[in-house]
Amino acid sequence: MAETAQPTAQLKAIAAMIAGAALLSLNDAVSKYLTESYPVGQIIALRQMCSFLVLIPYVHWVSGWPALKMTNRRGQLVRGFFTVTTMGLIVLSLSLLPLATVISIAFSSPIIVVALSAAFLGETVGHRRWFAVLLGFIGVLVIIRPGGASFHYLLMIPFLTAISAALRDTLTRPLSRTEPSISILFWSSVMVVAAASTTALWGWKPVSPADAGWLLLNGILSAGAHFLMIEALRLGDASLVAPFRYTGLLWALLLGFLIWGQWPDAWTLTGAAILVASGVYIIERESGR
Numbered sequence: 001m002a003e004t005a006q007p008t009a010q011l012k013a014i015a016a017m018i019a020g021a022a023l024l025s026l027n028d029a030v031s032k033y034l035t036e037s038y039p040v041g042q043i044i045a046l047r048q049m050c051s052f053l054v055l056i057p058y059v060h061w062v063s064g065w066p067a068l069k070m071t072n073r074r075g076q077l078v079r080g081f082f083t084v085t086t087m088g089l090i091v092l093s094l095s096l097l098p099l100a101t102v103i104s105i106a107f108s109s110p111i112i113v114v115a116l117s118a119a120f121l122g123e124t125v126g127h128r129r130w131f132a133v134l135l136g137f138i139g140v141l142v143i144i145r146p147g148g149a150s151f152h153y154l155l156m157i158p159f160l161t162a163i164s165a166a167l168r169d170t171l172t173r174p175l176s177r178t179e180p181s182i183s184i185l186f187w188s189s190v191m192v193v194a195a196a197s198t199t200a201l202w203g204w205k206p207v208s209p210a211d212a213g214w215l216l217l218n219g220i221l222s223a224g225a226h227f228l229m230i231e232a233l234r235l236g237d238a239s240l241v242a243p244f245r246y247t248g249l250l251w252a253l254l255l256g257f258l259i260w261g262q263w264p265d266a267w268t269l270t271g272a273a274i275l276v277a278s279g280v281y282i283i284e285r286e287s288g289r
Contacts, residue, residue, distance in 0.1 A: 013236025014244055018279075020228030021248030027221035028094060028103065029255045030214055035095035037211065041199025043218070044087050046207070048193045050219025055186055063182045070187065071178040079175055079184065080191035082168035087192055089161040096154050100262065103252040104143050105158035110242035111137050112166035117238040121173055125239045132278045133243050139274030140246070142267055169233060169242060176234035185227050246275045 034043045059065060070076050093102040114133050117123045175184060207215065232241045250272055256262040 010236045010240060013232045013234075013241045016228045016235065017232035017241045017244040018247050020225045020232060021245045022251050023221050023225035023228065024245075025103065025248040025251035025255060027218060027225055028090065028252070029099060029259060030218045030221065031091050032094040032099055033259075034211065034214060034218065035091065038205050038207070039199060039202070040088065040091045040095055041196045041202070042204040043215070044091055045193055045196035045199065046215045047218040047222055048087075048189050048196065050216045051189055051223035052219075053216070054220050054223045055182070055189065059182060059186065063180065067180045068183050068186055070183065072175060075171065075175040076179065076184065076187050077191075079168055079171045080188045082164050082171065083188040084192050084195045086161055086164040086168055088196070089157055089164060093154075093158040093161060097158065098256070098262070099260070100143075100249070100252050100256045101155075102158045102161075103249050104140055105155060106161045106165065107140060107246055107249055108137065108159065109162035109165040109169070110245055112163060113169050113242040114239045116166060116170040117173070117242075120170065121238060123237050123239050129239060132281045133239075135281070136243050136246050136275050136278035139271040139278065140249070142271035142274060143249070145267060166242075169229075170238060172230055172233040173238045176230065181227060181230040181234055184230050185223065188226070189223070244279055247279060249275060 031043060031047070034047075059068060090102070090106060093106070111133060114125055114130070118125045172184065229245075232244075235241075253272060
């Protein structure tokens with residue numbers, strides 16, 4: 001048995017994180033496309049507004065409105081703050097840097113999650129899991145090759161995104177013990193809309209009908225991705241499921257090729273293979289248990 005949960009729950013958590021990472025990469029690709037025409041704050045605000053077209057029917061027909069009741073208001077507020085920060089930084093990064101570069105650096109967050117979960121959540125992180133996580137991080141380093149090009153300050157933005165995302169994900173685990181996943185997602189979305197809407201003071205641009213459709217898709221992908229990742233952190237140990245966000249990098253590489261014509265080189269393919277190997281190793285460990 002895994003440290004604190006049944007094996008079946010842990011494997012469901014892994015599956016939810018993999019699916020959430022895929023949707024999040026698709027969401028990031030759409031966001032990057034929209035940053036070519038609209039301000040960062042406008043994109044974040046409008047896409048989160050669109051996500052309510054999914055969230056509200058779900059609450060009404062599936063979870064029920066009582067599921068939105070806050071038990072831990074302080075926890076919801078703090079997590080919402082880091083959600084706002086993470087979304088703002090990631091979209092800003094996408095507007096300035098290539099998709100694969102942003103996601104590669106931002107996906108260092110699982111490493112930070114492991115350290116935080118061991119230090120603050122009391123989770124036992126075995127040496128095999130540490131090995132698999134570090135193997136995944138080596139895969140990221142192989143892909144981005146930090147010593148292969150001169151440093152640019154813009155690369156710090158996705159790194160700060162990783163720190164913010166790690167803090168958000170670490171807070172999600174204890175918060176999910178008292179708050180349903182839909183409650184966490186709903187109130188975080190409310191806070192994102194409230195914060196991002198203030199950027200209208202600096203000027204928004206009229207949205208074309210075609211881009212309205214992209215914003216709608218963006219909102220649906222964002223809602224689905226974050227719901228699945230919250231479920232993953234509710235069902236499984238943060239230190240276990242967080243590394244599976246790395247699979248989103250594989251989607252980013254594919255999208256980069258299909259949309260922007262960027263074909264991964266041998267180093268990138270090698271790093272991706274290492275990432276896959278680390279994920280398969282963890283799945284084998286959990287299945288064996």
